[in-house]
Amino acid sequence: MILQHDPSAAPMMNRDEAETLLIEEARLLDECHFEQWLALFADDCLYWLPTVDGDPDIEPSIIYDDHERLQERVFRITQTRAHAQDPLSRTLHNISNVAVVNAGREEVRVLCNLLVIELRPGDISQLGLGQQRMLAGRAEYLFVQGAPGGPRWRIKQKKVSLINRDLPLYNITFIV
Amino acid sequence: MALSPEDLVVDGDGDFRIHTEIYTDPVIFQLEMERIFESTWIYVAHESELPDPGDYIATAIGTQPAIVSRAKDGKIHVMLNRCRHRGSVVCRTQRGNTEYFRCPYHNWTYGGDGGLVSTAQATGYKNMDYGTLGLAQAQVDAYRGLIFARLRPGEETLAQRLADVRHFIDLWVERSPAGKITLPRGAHQFVYPANWKFQMENGTDGYHGNYVHDSFLKVVERAGQKTVREVTALRNTGSVVGLSHGDGFIDRPSGGMAGQFDYHDPGLAAYHAQLEQAYGSSRMEAILGQRNLLIYPNLFLFESHIRVIKPLSVNETVVVMQPTRLGGAPDDLNRARLRTHERFFGPAGFGAPDDMEVFVTSQTGMKAKGVDWSLMNRGMHRETVKDGMHIGGHTTDEAPQRAAYREWKRLMTRAAEAP
Numbered sequence A: 001m002i003l004q005h006d007p008s009a010a011p012m013m014n015r016d017e018a019e020t021l022l023i024e025e026a027r028l029l030d031e032c033h034f035e036q037w038l039a040l041f042a043d044d045c046l047y048w049l050p051t052v053d054g055d056p057d058i059e060p061s062i063i064y065d066d067h068e069r070l071q072e073r074v075f076r077i078t079q080t081r082a083h084a085q086d087p088l089s090r091t092l093h094n095i096s097n098v099a100v101v102n103a104g105r106e107e108v109r110v111l112c113n114l115l116v117i118e119l120r121p122g123d124i125s126q127l128g129l130g131q132q133r134m135l136a137g138r139a140e141y142l143f144v145q146g147a148p149g150g151p152r153w154r155i156k157q158k159k160v161s162l163i164n165r166d167l168p169l170y171n172i173t174f175i176v
Numbered sequence B: 001m002a003l004s005p006e007d008l009v010v011d012g013d014g015d016f017r018i019h020t021e022i023y024t025d026p027v028i029f030q031l032e033m034e035r036i037f038e039s040t041w042i043y044v045a046h047e048s049e050l051p052d053p054g055d056y057i058a059t060a061i062g063t064q065p066a067i068v069s070r071a072k073d074g075k076i077h078v079m080l081n082r083c084r085h086r087g088s089v090v091c092r093t094q095r096g097n098t099e100y101f102r103c104p105y106h107n108w109t110y111g112g113d114g115g116l117v118s119t120a121q122a123t124g125y126k127n128m129d130y131g132t133l134g135l136a137q138a139q140v141d142a143y144r145g146l147i148f149a150r151l152r153p154g155e156e157t158l159a160q161r162l163a164d165v166r167h168f169i170d171l172w173v174e175r176s177p178a179g180k181i182t183l184p185r186g187a188h189q190f191v192y193p194a195n196w197k198f199q200m201e202n203g204t205d206g207y208h209g210n211y212v213h214d215s216f217l218k219v220v221e222r223a224g225q226k227t228v229r230e231v232t233a234l235r236n237t238g239s240v241v242g243l244s245h246g247d248g249f250i251d252r253p254s255g256g257m258a259g260q261f262d263y264h265d266p267g268l269a270a271y272h273a274q275l276e277q278a279y280g281s282s283r284m285e286a287i288l289g290q291r292n293l294l295i296y297p298n299l300f301l302f303e304s305h306i307r308v309i310k311p312l313s314v315n316e317t318v319v320v321m322q323p324t325r326l327g328g329a330p331d332d333l334n335r336a337r338l339r340t341h342e343r344f345f346g347p348a349g350f351g352a353p354d355d356m357e358v359f360v361t362s363q364t365g366m367k368a369k370g371v372d373w374s375l376m377n378r379g380m381h382r383e384t385v386k387d388g389m390h391i392g393g394h395t396t397d398e399a400p401q402r403a404a405y406r407e408w409k410r411l412m413t414r415a416a417e418a419p
Helices: A015-030 A034-038 A067-079 B026-037 B166-173 B196-202 B214-222 B228-234 B267-279 B281-287 B331-344 B352-365 B399-417
Strands: A041-050 A061-065 A090-101 A107-119 A132-145 A153-162 B009-012 B015-019 B042-046 B055-061 B064-070 B076-080 B095-097 B100-102 B109-111 B116-118 B139-143 B146-150 B188-192 B239-242 B248-252 B290-295 B299-301 B305-313 B316-323 B373-375 B384-386 B389-391
Touching (some): A015 A107, A034 A067, A107 A153, B009 B399, B166 B299, B214 B228, B248 B399, B389 B399
Antiparallel strands (some): A041 A061, B064 B076, B100 B109, B139 B146, B239 B248, B248 B290
């Protein structure tokens, strides 16, 4: 993507900063610090994995979480016995092709590629355990300035368009 | 296959058992494709998915590739996706709109009705009878928007097939005040490494909810909607029913699954007023009952969605869930229904992935030999039969599963006698 550079409005976030944020988010997920991951999100956030392009009020989404439902997602993984996460997935979130677009003073839009390697450990003689899987997608973030005293940037939107979003998927109850 | 299909389902006095091989034997799987999926009426698509002439969907009937197509004259055709020349599929995209299906190999071209339109370099054929070389057609019929097809011609009409379950399909459609259901383009799709029948059994299983979905119940409790104790009490209300042809359903009174579909929606009162106006108050109560309805072997009508089981092999299955949009209902309500559906279902939902997980743990368990039988006798002592309906004495009983396996046995042995 070619950036439209506007010299009168220097971007508030450059690519290094964006990558640092994304790598930190990946680390929190991969080290299972889900509560800390949740704290990255703004109160009016949207965490969205569509199935197809279209109106999310008509087309089903794989995930369409507002902040309340995102809390539920973390609660379910951390506080309940969810069979689909027993054993818990190990993940490795890989970020690449980072681009900062529409960098303004209050909001910054960041695009990147996301490759998640996932593995559920356990007795490898059992189906579904011990196999590494990959999920690949294009991620689109909207960062907003955080409130004073908190993190500088918070995630207002994280949208991940998986390349296989309109095809059958196997258990993605870990966090993408 | 050590045992014959006749021996794999034991239906005795207080005794109902299923043999391991039903879930593990590739030979049984192949017989199921022939004797069940290719010999009975199978749901292939919903009419709302093919609104215009030229619209098509590529799918499978059992494991045979097929095309559902609306021809120029508006008529729906269901055809095998196999060129009559040398056998390549002629349609590779999942859905779209086209005038022609063209074979990628030698360019043989078929119309939306499956008729052979042209062959490449046609002078290479002498006196070719195009009329006999169209794509192979299945029998097609529809009921209230649900399109069914049958690959092998049979005596039974779709109306006869659906005679006992039709009433419950009607109630499902009438969740729409306009009697009109539409499906989205998008869907929740799962693939899981286990046999298709685990999903078939589970969709009408009233026994597992408290245990498989304990995680979801805690989410609901945390949200202040219902306590775990309240939801488990609701799950003990209502009944389960086994019908003819292997059909069956969980039957809970209106609001019985509240917590799963607790809409928090200001549009709900307006919606109920619409239903009452359209159908009357007593019918409305029946319409709003919570029913998981299996139309054997692989179609479910759920409160929020249509679910189709697509067997790929003996231990690989795809499940497609398409949330329904209720024609005439307030937009707010349809939006809230979609959001609550997403919360539970889908491969990242808070409920359905836990179901899929136990299908996989069950398939793994089937590797253990020496304990060859799964038990499905729960509640046989308290089951009643009325007008051909097997009614469970309790909502956790296995009456629908028994109905499904009685049909399995009937079809699997019937075809053996008359291939």
